[in-house]
Amino acid sequence: MKPADPISSDYSQPGVPGMVRDWGADKQAFDMPWGKLMMWIFLLSDTFIFSIFLTGYMNVRLSATDPWPPTSEVFALTLGGVYLPLVLIAIMTFILITSSGTMAMAVNYAYRGDRRRTVILMAATAVLGASFVGLQAFEWSKLIHEGVRPWGNPWGAAQFGSAFFMITGFHGLHVSAGVIYLAIIARKVARGDYEKKGYAIVEITGLYWHFVDLVWVFIFAFFYLW
Amino acid sequence: MSDTAGEQHPIGIYLKIWLLLFILSACSYMVDYFAVQSYLRWTLIITFMLLKAGLIVAIFMHFQWERLALKYTLLLPTLAILVLISLMMIEGDYTFATRHAFFDRG
Numbered sequence: 001m002k003p004a005d006p007i008s009s010d011y012s013q014p015g016v017p018g019m020v021r022d023w024g025a026d027k028q029a030f031d032m033p034w035g036k037l038m039m040w041i042f043l044l045s046d047t048f049i050f051s052i053f054l055t056g057y058m059n060v061r062l063s064a065t066d067p068w069p070p071t072s073e074v075f076a077l078t079l080g081g082v083y084l085p086l087v088l089i090a091i092m093t094f095i096l097i098t099s100s101g102t103m104a105m106a107v108n109y110a111y112r113g114d115r116r117r118t119v120i121l122m123a124a125t126a127v128l129g130a131s132f133v134g135l136q137a138f139e140w141s142k143l144i145h146e147g148v149r150p151w152g153n154p155w156g157a158a159q160f161g162s163a164f165f166m167i168t169g170f171h172g173l174h175v176s177a178g179v180i181y182l183a184i185i186a187r188k189v190a191r192g193d194y195e196k197k198g199y200a201i202v203e204i205t206g207l208y209w210h211f212v213d214l215v216w217v218f219i220f221a222f223f224y225l226w
Numbered sequence: 227m228s229d230t231a232g233e234q235h236p237i238g239i240y241l242k243i244w245l246l247l248f249i250l251s252a253c254s255y256m257v258d259y260f261a262v263q264s265y266l267r268w269t270l271i272i273t274f275m276l277l278k279a280g281l282i283v284a285i286f287m288h289f290q291w292e293r294l295a296l297k298y299t300l301l302l303p304t305l306a307i308l309v310l311i312s313l314m315m316i317e318g319d320y321t322f323a324t325r326h327a328f329f330d331r332g
Binding site: 011014015016018019022023029030031032037040044047048051052055056058059060061062063064065072085086090093094097098100101103104105108203206207210211213214217218220221224225226 | 235237240241243244247248251254255257258259261267268271272274275278279282283285286287288292293294295296298299300303304307310311314315317318319321322325326329330
């Protein structure tokens, strides 16, 4: 091997010196297709959006003088005669985690060139995502029926409604967009559109989908469990 | 480009992480089910949340196999969020105190 050239890099040097070389060398800084980098940057900006929502929620909850509605009871259901607190949200969480699992496997099969399994797993991910949105629609209509509005609710602090609709609504919008995105890409994979270009696109779609799951982890912890 | 991290991993790792995420979600649900309260509740919720988030980002999003150049690009800006959270906590407490002092006297 020739000695390391200070102004070129093959993305093989590990650690901080490798990072300095990636940035400093006369070539692109990131070892990935531009689409994947752009998805990461987009997700970073989306992280800020959801963080601001959750921080805003924290702020209104801290400053509310009325008691905060008991989420455990608000989102409880009686299934088969058994009262289960927060059960709807638990089911939605399991659905979203499962969809993330199928998506991760779809990415793996895509890089192996197994188109059939990739399409099946992506379709499964989309179906799970759609059922998540369905359950969310059910949750919304139940709460609206019980009198929750962005400006008030029967159980306590008025800020509950606006935080709830804003945060879960924006997340639901992300899931819905993800389902459409997945369906489009799965169809193109099935058609063989990426045989020449390679299957980084499945990984990019996967990044978006996992991010939607990631956001839900935080919403679940801070909005529903806190 | 060596951007083929995905194909080097056996499917098993995703199933294991999936199972772990299931268990962690079940644990955080149990916190609510058994109505654990106060500091123990918040500690457990945050612990399970961070573990889940870490697993999703590190394994499912392949973050741990990315180069440091990307890791720092994505992680350093998020520190700004911590600043926002601290400021808004102070602000929230202040608003609460002010509301108590001026609105609750009637």
